Amino acid sequence: MDLGLIGQQGSGKTTVFNAVTRGHASAGSFGGLEPSIGVVKQPDERLDRLCDLIKPKKVTFTEVRYLDFPGGLTVRDQSPSAAHLAALSQCDALVLIARAFRDDPTAEESFDGDSQIGEINLELAFADAAMLERRAQKLDISVRSARPGERDADEREQTLIQRLREALDRGEPLRAQPLTADERRTISGYQLLTNKPLVIMLNIDEGDIGRIDEIEAELTERWGGPGVQVGALCGKLEKELAELSDEEAAEFRADLGLETDGTARLLHLSQQALGLLTFYTVGEPEGRAWATPAGSTALDVAAKIHTDIARGFIRCETVGWQELLDCGSYAEARKRGQLRTEGKQYEVQDGDVLHILFNV
Ligand SMILES: Nc1nc2c(ncn2[C@@H]2O[C@H](COP(=O)(O)OP(=O)(O)OP(=O)(O)O)[C@@H](O)[C@H]2O)c(=O)[nH]1
Ligand SMILES: [Mg+2]
Known part of the structure; x- marks a missing residue:
């Protein structure tokens, strides 16, 4: 930008x-x-806090x-x-x-x-x-x-x-x-x-x-x-x-x-x-903030991350940044039903932590 x-x-x-x-x-x-x-x-304080929790090797801000x-x-x-x-x-x-x-x-x-x-x-x-x-x-x-x-x-x-x-x-x-x-x-x-x-x-x-x-x-x-x-x-x-x-x-x-x-x-x-909102991908290798226009779908943002990910899109898992912090781990978020499964047309929300499952 x-x-x-x-x-x-x-x-x-x-x-x-x-x-x-x-x-x-x-x-x-x-x-x-x-x-x-x-x-x-x-x-981005939200990304700072998510990375304190998950401790990725690398942190990337927008x-x-x-x-x-x-x-x-x-x-x-x-x-x-x-x-x-x-x-x-x-x-x-x-x-x-x-x-x-x-x-x-x-x-x-x-x-x-x-x-x-x-x-x-x-x-x-x-x-x-x-x-x-x-x-x-x-x-x-x-x-x-x-x-x-x-x-x-x-x-x-x-x-x-x-x-x-x-x-x-x-x-x-x-x-x-x-x-x-x-x-x-x-x-x-x-x-x-x-x-x-x-x-x-x-x-x-x-x-x-x-x-x-x-x-x-x-x-x-x-x-x-x-x-x-x-x-x-x-x-x-x-x-x-x-x-x-x-x-x-x-x-x-x-x-x-x-x-x-x-x-x-x-x-x-x-x-x-x-008119941008921020979503996150936070895993072991990298914690990263992404900016995307409001109204973007899971498939739109997958293409932003990598064209391969969009091409092989299967589904995504998502949890709000605050919910993930409250739960303390992805496993606990899944157990409490906070980690939801969504499809290609899911409209990404500000503060979502996304994990996209794909197959190429
Ligand atoms: N007192 C005061 N002076 C300021 C402030 N902001 C800028 N200045 C001064 O105003 C002068 C011009 O500031 P610049 O930042 O160069 O302005 P500019 O818009 O980049 O100028 P051009 O590129 O020449 O158009 C400088 O001497 C600054 O120190 C402010 O908030 N307060
Ligand atoms: Mg100037």
């Missing part, structure tokens, strides 16, 4: 990137567009990649570059960092997070509108040259595109549009930016961390919606905390009265925005 950081120039993208990836990318833009890429293992593009999406009122938009279109979700911190906490200057969020959303919508227009022109040509009877699919796509363009004109992001599974498939290849899950993170002043819950609630009310997750953090502070050991950071957080770990919160919101 790739998450692309976007925002205005100097909104704190690199600072947040360094905090979340515990990296050391340098702040500032250098004119180029090559993003810094950081891989983050998703901390990973996400963050891409930090230097500079703003718009620079001095110029439209985003085609290369920047193309790179973002390859991401699975976008993380918008809006600036609310001041350079000088005593100064009166203020940064309006809402107007930045509004402007970036508008840029993404412009990019999508341009993309849909290009697609509409191509379809016009292909409909005109097609034989009757071969036009149906193209004409359906034309109608769909018209509907999407109207939604953008009304200021609605495409992710909020009700679409059938077929329509979703049709547009998935376009990689439209307002159709991607979005995490909005307000980068607040250190002085405001006492009000973080209040700020998040306000933001969520204004910007929350389908496929959008909203949060706040203090990038500078999180970056400093990321340089400490876990114990020191926890102590520091407690002193500051900062209950939530901002980087963990960002990771969690990213996962929520992507």
Whole structure:
């Protein structure tokens, strides 16, 4: 999963990137567009506890990649570059960092997070509108040259595109549009930016961390919606905390009265925005967490683990992570009827520990 950081120039993208990836990318833009890429293992207390119990030889966490593009999406009122938009279109979700911190906490200057969020959303919508227009022109040509009877699919796509363009004109992001599974498939290849899950993170002043819950609630009310997750953090502070050991950071957080770990919160919101759930495979050789879209079946996730496992799928056994911990072993879980047998069409639940039996 790739998450692309976007925002205005100097909104704190690199600072947040360094905090979340515990990296050391340098702040500032250098004119180029090559993003810094950081891989983050998703901390997972459930997997930690399962592995304490089963003691596998190896532990594997799920990973996400963050891409930090230097500079703003718009620079001095110029439209985003085609290369920047193309790179973002390859991401699975976008993380918008809006600036609310001041350079000088005593100064009166203020940064309006809402107007930045509004402007970036508008840029993404412009990019999508341009993309849909290009697609509409191509379809016009292909409909005109097609034989009757071969036009149906193209004409359906034309109608769909018209509907999407109207939604953008009304200021609605495409992710909020009700679409059938077929329509979703049709547009998935376009990689439209307002159709991607979005995490909005307000980068607040250190002085405001006492009000973080209040700020998040306000933001969520204004910007929350389908496929959008909203949060706040203090990038500078999180970056400093990321340089400490876990114990020191926890102590520091407690002193500051900062209950939530901002980087963990960002990771969690990213996962929520992507609509992913986590399941586990825990055996002697390896304990592993996997992320999969909500609604995945046992057969879908078998294919994720290995194509052979999907091909030879016989059945699966599953137990909730908490139930397995309560029982203390697979054998005991089986005895108490907590370890259930399910088929290919079983819809995997968040927190399931799965064992797939297969034959190749
Ligand atoms: N006071 C304060 N300063 C911050 C915070 N986050 C970032 N900064 C400072 O703001 C400046 C810009 O931060 P960057 O992280 O480089 O911002 P950016 O969005 O990556 O900038 P570009 O890549 O140039 O667009 C740096 O001097 C940071 O130290 C914050 O939460 N509080
Ligand atoms: Mg930067």
